[in-house]
Every structure is written in structure tokens, then in C-alpha cells.
Amino acid sequence: MERLENFEKALADILAEYKKLGEELEKLRQQEKMKTTKFRELLGKKLVYSMIITIFKRYHLIEDDKE
Helix, strand or coil, X not given: CHHHHHHHXXXXXXXXXXXXXXXXXXXXXXXXXXXXXXHHHHHHHHHHHHHHHHHHHHCXXXXXXXX
């Protein structure tokens, strides 16, 4: 049971961080700072989180609308 709870917490953290990264990237886009190191770093992190979420979806651990 504890393992499932830990998974649920980790999943919630991943989804929250993915959303936060998207918001930060959008702010940088609005400021036209797409060529900065910070933008590229955040974009890389968002891609990693996206891959993790895709794996969870593939195994039906989350639904498509959870993103």
C-alpha cells in the first residue's frame, strides 16, 4: 500500500512540474527569450517529463486528460 501511495505522490509531482515548466517556458516566450540558456534548460526538462508521462500513458497508469 505504501508503494502505491509513493507512486501516486511521484506522479502528482511529475504532472505538477510538467505544468510549471510549461508556464515558465510561456513566460520566456512572451519575453522573447527563446535563445537563452534558461529557456533551453527548461525545455529539455519538459521533454524529459513528457517522456515519463508518455510511458505512464502507454501502460495505462494515467489517462490522457491528466496532463
